[in-house]
Amino acid sequence: MTDASLPAAAPKSLLVADGRTRRRKAAETRFRLYGVAAIAIGLLALVFLLTSVLGNGVNAFRQTFVEIPVTLDEAVLDKTGTRDPKAMAKVTTVSYGKLIQQALEAELATRGIDTSALTEKQVMSLMSKEAPADLRRQVLADPLLIGQTITFDAFATSRVDGYFKGRVTMESASRDSNITPEQLVVAEAMAGAGLIETRWNWRFLTAPDASELRPEAAGLGVAILGSAYMMLIVLVLSLPIGVATSIYLEEMAPKNRWTDLIEVNIANLAAVPSIVYGILALALFINFMGLPQSAPIVGGLVLTLMTLPTIIIATRAALQAVPPSIRDAALGVGASKMQSIFHHVLPLAMPGILTGTILGLARALGESAPLLLIGMVAFVKDFPSAPPEGLMQPATALPVQVYQWTQRSDPAFVERASGAIIVLLTFLLTMNAVAIILRRRFERRW
Amino acid sequence: MNVMQIAERATATATAKMTARGVQVHYGENHALKDVDVDILAGTVTAFIGPSGCGKSTFLRCLNRMNDTVASARVTGEIRLDGEDIYDRRVDPVTLRARVGMVFQKPNPFPKSIYENVAYGPRIHGLTRNRAELDQVVETSLRKAALWNEVKDRLQAPGTGLSGGQQQRLCIARAIATAPEVLLMDEPCSALDPIATAQVEELIDELHTQFSVVIVTHSMQQAARVSQRTAFFHLGHLVEYGETGQIFTNPRDPRTESYITGRIG
Numbered sequence: 050m051t052d053a054s055l056p057a058a059a060p061k062s063l064l065v066a067d068g069r070t071r072r073r074k075a076a077e078t079r080f081r082l083y084g085v086a087a088i089a090i091g092l093l094a095l096v097f098l099l100t101s102v103l104g105n106g107v108n109a110f111r112q113t114f115v116e117i118p119v120t121l122d123e124a125v126l127d128k129t130g131t132r133d134p135k136a137m138a139k140v141t142t143v144s145y146g147k148l149i150q151q152a153l154e155a156e157l158a159t160r161g162i163d164t165s166a167l168t169e170k171q172v173m174s175l176m177s178k179e180a181p182a183d184l185r186r187q188v189l190a191d192p193l194l195i196g197q198t199i200t201f202d203a204f205a206t207s208r209v210d211g212y213f214k215g216r217v218t219m220e221s222a223s224r225d226s227n228i229t230p231e232q233l234v235v236a237e238a239m240a241g242a243g244l245i246e247t248r249w250n251w252r253f254l255t256a257p258d259a260s261e262l263r264p265e266a267a268g269l270g271v272a273i274l275g276s277a278y279m280m281l282i283v284l285v286l287s288l289p290i291g292v293a294t295s296i297y298l299e300e301m302a303p304k305n306r307w308t309d310l311i312e313v314n315i316a317n318l319a320a321v322p323s324i325v326y327g328i329l330a331l332a333l334f335i336n337f338m339g340l341p342q343s344a345p346i347v348g349g350l351v352l353t354l355m356t357l358p359t360i361i362i363a364t365r366a367a368l369q370a371v372p373p374s375i376r377d378a379a380l381g382v383g384a385s386k387m388q389s390i391f392h393h394v395l396p397l398a399m400p401g402i403l404t405g406t407i408l409g410l411a412r413a414l415g416e417s418a419p420l421l422l423i424g425m426v427a428f429v430k431d432f433p434s435a436p437p438e439g440l441m442q443p444a445t446a447l448p449v450q451v452y453q454w455t456q457r458s459d460p461a462f463v464e465r466a467s468g469a470i471i472v473l474l475t476f477l478l479t480m481n482a483v484a485i486i487l488r489r490r491f492e493r494r495w
Numbered sequence: 496m497n498v499m500q501i502a503e504r505a506t507a508t509a510t511a512k513m514t515a516r517g518v519q520v521h522y523g524e525n526h527a528l529k530d531v532d533v534d535i536l537a538g539t540v541t542a543f544i545g546p547s548g549c550g551k552s553t554f555l556r557c558l559n560r561m562n563d564t565v566a567s568a569r570v571t572g573e574i575r576l577d578g579e580d581i582y583d584r585r586v587d588p589v590t591l592r593a594r595v596g597m598v599f600q601k602p603n604p605f606p607k608s609i610y611e612n613v614a615y616g617p618r619i620h621g622l623t624r625n626r627a628e629l630d631q632v633v634e635t636s637l638r639k640a641a642l643w644n645e646v647k648d649r650l651q652a653p654g655t656g657l658s659g660g661q662q663q664r665l666c667i668a669r670a671i672a673t674a675p676e677v678l679l680m681d682e683p684c685s686a687l688d689p690i691a692t693a694q695v696e697e698l699i700d701e702l703h704t705q706f707s708v709v710i711v712t713h714s715m716q717q718a719a720r721v722s723q724r725t726a727f728f729h730l731g732h733l734v735e736y737g738e739t740g741q742i743f744t745n746p747r748d749p750r751t752e753s754y755i756t757g758r759i760g
């Protein structure tokens with residue numbers, strides 16, 4: 050080859066960009082723009098999601114209450130006068146309802162609020178249908194209240210609540226069979242007199258679900274407890290099983306076709322749609338083993354199955370990331386394989402293992418499909434008791450509660466579903482934050 | 496086999512700490528070590544030299560069965576420690592490694608405190624009865640490794656925070672804390688500066704009165720300085736083994752001569 054075959058080197062200046070440089074720069078700029086555009090679209094979607102969820106959901110944490118003094122008449126509530134809870138339990142919510150109605154009418158009269166445009170029933174339906182049951186619960190819990198006059202805090206009915214939150218207007222009320230504009234006028238007057246107030250409502254987080262007709266009384270208590278029970282089961286089962294499996298596969302098992310096969314299958318299991326796990330759980334735990342439907346134990350087991358592959362994969366990655374020189378060092382001073390794993394490798398892999406576990410748990414917490422299949426969609430109004438019996442009793446879970454509420458027709462439930470999403474997201478973000486903190490905190494160089 | 500070598504070995508067996516006979520190592524298809532016979536003498540520093548990939552590390556790792564951790568490695572032949580076959584089925588490699596310690600090429604302290612690094616071996620082998628004894632062992636080991644003065648005020652600081660040379664001396668302290676009978680060192684100075692190297696060499700010189708030391712090195716000068724006996728490996732064969740002085744001044748094999756004069760490597 051001679052010099053002639055090489056392209057002649059033209060005299061060049063560093064200060065003037067040639068064609069190639071310009072094209073390279075243009076390509077670079079275009080690529081940057083694509084990236085920025087992609088991120089912008091993502092952020093926009095996120096902002097939209099958050100504003101719509103927050104905008105709807107924040108109101109679920111506030112609730113309108115009707116506050117009136119109620120005299121707990123002994124003649125009605127405890128005819129025997131013995132304060133014996135058994136005898137008192139015979140008094141039904143109907144009697145309590147009458148008591149409340151009398152108190153409400155009396156209070157409206159003393160405050161000079163004109164209710165002539167309303168029937169008695171319409172006055173009463175400013176309050177939640179849950180009110181008599183609430184009062185009864187309160188009295189049965191503390192029989193000494195009988196004979197006293199207490200300030201009773203009742204939920205306002207969801208339409209009145211909606212009116213004070215801006216969801217219901219006079220105009221929509223005129224078309225609504227559940228409320229009339231006249232009722233809203235009275236409610237407005239009661240608010241002026243301080244009998245109606247909208248404020249923070251803890252019972253959204255602590256109360257159980259309520260029926261279709263009483264959205265104002267519906268809460269997340271059972272769902273949160275059910276989710277907590279399931280997370281407990283998932284953690285207790287999947288962390289030890291997952292870590293033990295990974296240690297065996299990574300550190301002890303011979304590397305051959307069988308372990309390769311197992312490895313491939315674990316990776317595949319991690320990708321199996323969660324509803325398939327639901328079908329498996331239905332067949333195995335409920336039909337074959339006869340465990341009760343809607344119980345946290347079954348939910349916990351199916352979520353464990355679902356989370357295990359994630360934890361195993363994360364743990365194996367964490368174990369692989371521990372440099373082999375550490376293992377050599379331990380073996381070199383005469384540590385056994387077990388000692389080298391448990392004294393050195395595992396502690397170093399721990400942040401990675403915990404991060405993987407938390408992310409797995411977070412995924413399990415947000416999972417609804419498999420729970421639907423094992424019957425966790427039931428309407429559950431009673432809290433499950435403390436573990437272990439509680440694990441066998443019906444409960445719901447947060448994501449399923451969201452699903453259930455969005456299915457109901459009353460718009461007040463949409464608000465509550467958004468509120469439940471906020472609670473769920475808060476849990477998820479907290480868990481992810483803990484995972485990040487753990488990773489940062491224990492990050493080690495070697 | 497060379498007649499002179501055999502004669503020499505006959506005189507040596509009297510004080511041989513470890514004896515290797517016909518050792519072969521295969522990594523899968525790769526025949527890495529071919530028919531190696533070596534005696535490691537008690538209270539002696541033995542240097543292994545030879546070009547890269549000739550099997551020095553492989554042989555060293557046979558001596559404390561670290562090759563057991565390599566799935567593809569297959570070791571045949573016979574290696575004895577104090578006359579007992581270390582590849583016997585009844586031998587627990589963990590007990591063996593407590594008696595035949597090892598220092599690796601790359602410093603590999605545990606990511607724990609300096610104290611914990613040294614105390615770990617004695618602790619898992621139950622060599623001390625109480626904290627005071629353990630403290631004592633840690634101090635003596637660090638002193639022997641010429642590290643005590645530099646770290647005595649920060650024993651609880653992480654071992655990984657030390658400089659490379661200090662880390663390597665920490666690894667040496669860790670290895671001698673379990674009171675091994677033989678200390679294997681695979682290129683212990685390759686990550687060290689000349690001053691730290693000199694310190695480690697001095698240390699080896701002191702140590703060999705108590706242990707047998709086997710050191711792999713790429714530095715002819717180092718082999719000549721610290722060792723009493725030298726083995727030259729080439730392409731998986733043990734080419735020549737004898738007094739260090741004789742190997743360096745009067746090698747019997749032309750390959751040895753070429754290597755130490757820098758013609759193969």
Ligand SMILES: Nc1ncnc2c1ncn2[C@@H]1O[C@H](COP(=O)(O)OP(=O)(O)OP(=O)(O)O)[C@@H](O)[C@H]1O
Binds near residue numbers: 546550551552553565
């Ligand atoms: N873990 C292993 N798996 C497979 N082959 C290996 C392994 N370790 C070493 N070998 C092979 O064995 C032969 C000898 O390697 P060895 O590490 O003993 O050489 P060495 O003399 O220590 O070289 P160096 O001076 O570069 O450290 C080489 O061919 C190497 O490729």
Ligand SMILES: [Mg+2]
Binds near residue numbers: 551552553681
């Ligand atoms: Mg080597």
